[in-house]
Amino acid sequence: MSHFVSTAWLADRLGDPDIVIVDGTWHMPNAGRDALAEFEAGHIPGAVHFDIDAIADTSSGLPHMLPDAQTFSRMAGALGIAPDKTTIVYDEYGLFSAPRVWWTLKAMGARNVKILEGGGPRWRAENRPLQSGPANPTPARFDATPDRNAVADFDTVLAATRAGSQILDARPAGRFAGTTPEPRPELASGHMPGARNLPFSDLIAEGSLKSPVELEAAIRQAGIDPSAPVITSCGSGVTAAVLTLALDTIGARDVKLYDGSWTEWGARKDAPVEKD
DSSP states (O other), X not given: XXXXXXHHHHHTTTTOTTEEEEEOOOOOGGGOOOHHHHHHHSBSTTOEEOOTTTXXXXXXXXXXXXXXXXXXXXXXXXXXXXTTSEEEEXXXXXXXXXXXXXXXXXXXXXXXXXXXXXXXXXXXHTTOOOBOSOOOOOOOOOOOOOOGGGEXXXXXXXXXXXXXXXXXXXXOHHHHHTSSOOSSTTSOOSBOTTOEEOOGGGGXXXXXXXXXXXXXXXXXXXXXXXXXXXXXXXXXXXXXXXXXXXXXXXXXXXXXEESSHHHHHTTOTTSOXXXX
């Protein structure tokens, strides 16, 4: 079953009341860009903007951590998202933050979530219609049913490092190795003991995931057996979802995403760190 829909498929269904279109664009903190302002300047008609920094546990001290069920239900419902509707997620990079929104919605109980293949860039390149201004959603009811098996916390990951369990890190190779500084300067450089590296960008071509054969080859080449449990990680839990999406695409069934990722791990004095 594909995790994606085409731009043509979505264009034919604009205005369908059973489909919710979600712009999940998020920018790195040092990008100097405003995702909401860009959304209001132009977005797919009928779309709503899903702000992963706002629809989050803002008390945790960590960025865009999953919120509790009540908070998520209220905020997702206000956007018109409901568990029984088809939700189509996209971002303006092609495939960057949309998988995080896909994962969040699935982890909270949404049953039919797809990603727009090629995202906003492909939609725009094909001269498809755009709408400006704020979103105007019809509120819906979302009763979140969190899937605790989708998420790993610090203690789970620490236990995994001690047990030699599989951890797959989506950060660029230099950051993983500790030879390139972290964009958040207060964090240590390096990786969790025993973790493997597969930069998320290696799984993407022209704003889409590569073929399942290519995905599985890359994952196995990174030293990961997709039939065994895997924890995905990255800088702050965003691009780890690209790895989770790729693993799900090839049939991996025991995958947890480390929500705190390196932003939590690299800041803790009790977290062991390796460098290559």
